[in-house]
Amino acid sequence: MSYHRGGGHRRGGNYNRGGGGNRHGGGGGGGKRHTAGPVDETNPVVLQFREYARELDEKHDRYERIVKCSRDITIESKRIIFLLHTVDSKKNNQAQVCEEAKNRLHTLCRTHFATIAKELHGLDPYQFGRAYTAGMQEFIEAYTFYEYAHSQNISHWNGLQEKLRYKVPEPKKVTPPVPAAEKVEDEQPAETGEDPMETEDPPVEPSSPQKEIEITCLLSPMDFVLGVGDLSGEIMRKCINSLGSGDVESCFEHCRFMQELYKGFVSVGNPRNRDFNQKLFTLRQSLLKSENVCYNVKVRGGEAAKWGNTDTDGGASFGGMPKDNLDEDEGVFF
């Protein structure tokens, strides 16, 4: 079998393109030998495969639509993160920026995530998990970063999953769904007794008599944790930014928060996910940088750390103008 695989892979491209032409009536290079002329529509095999083709196409189309949504979510999430970086203690704009970020996050929930939830309705969400995991992680990064900017803490994924649950009147009718939970301000920090398995319930099937169904965009805990891993990069940047703007005290708070995050990540055993260890490594790098910042502040005082720095590791990155780093997404510039 490996022989076939290898051979087919190398020379397959042309063959398939030829086949593609054939499918639409033209004579393709490799295809001529067997299917000269149109397909025999009465052939039972052909009849069977028509059905399979329809099913495969439907699946691929759905996948592509979800990927498209996921891309849009990624873009908007990155913008929200950028916006949240403009919070500056001197300008005293925290409340205003957070308000805007919150609104934009809610719009995302109401639009793109609702679309994905609709696509997934009645299907196995894990089948298309790969299509939206990137967007989901970026969104989680933006969302937790908003929470962090707002209240210096993040909340449990159960709360976020609740926001991705929608009630829609009836399938096939196009009505903007309303998020089941609207509140953000007083986010309860984690329902402690809750079984985490509950968050991965399959989409609820249409059951209620008022012709109202509940659809869910599944938030997998793995995505959440990976998103939180990305968050660490943002906090590191925030830590360095606040040094640049002279808000020295908050550096220590950011650093402490990241230490907590790191502790959490280290406590995870056997994650069965390739990305996870990569995230852990990056998180460690970010943590070292912000610890270095704190160290410098402590020894030399806020002013000194801002300008003079000859340290090898993190020194270069926070010695320069921190604002320059804003357009970089991940905190991976070392």
Added chain:
Amino acid sequence: MQNAVIKDIFDGFNDYLNKEQELREQIREVVREIDQAAKEATIALQVIHSSLTDVPAACQSARQQFEVCRKGYQRLAELIPEGQYYRYNDHWHFLTQRVVFLVALTVYLEKGFLVSRDTTAEVLGMKTKQSDGFHLDIEDYLMGVLQMASELSRYAINSVTLGDYERPLAISKFVADLNSGYRLLNLKNDGLRKRFDALKYDVKKIEEIVYDISIRGLRADAGAGQGAAAAQAAEQ
């Protein structure tokens, strides 16, 4: 001070991972049993390459193994939580493809036609539609059928060796049908496409066998010289 929320998040996450791990271990156990049965069936069906008369008996014993597979799949169906088929299906992905291959080969040897996805699912005690529960994934089915084509090209060679000159003609017709069937699919650039690309080598091999038979006048209805025989081969 320990941050309570973060601790809670990661405790929950660890819990979630552990539960998943446990379930995966259970799945692995069942999959191993099905795998064993599939192996037995494979061994039984290897007889077709060395004997023409033992084929029905081989199909019979393969069918007994499918019964074992069926029970295994039913146990799997009970293990997998609703709507999480694709979360765990990497455990039985390849196995199912092989089982589909065996079922398709058996049905072809017995009846001479391509087993449909519905029938395969029925033999294995699975559903066809995702919404009905534990189902036979369409890509697994298509992969399994492609594996059968490779096996048939080998079967064609060996049946000539064993003196059956008619069989390669039937196989050639059958595989050509399969080929035109697969041409109807819009395949993405994934494993299925790559495996489909290999189908043409199987088709080619079988056609060469048909050609060899035709050109030597070994076909029962060999009526003409080389030109006509080649044309007939092309028709297949």
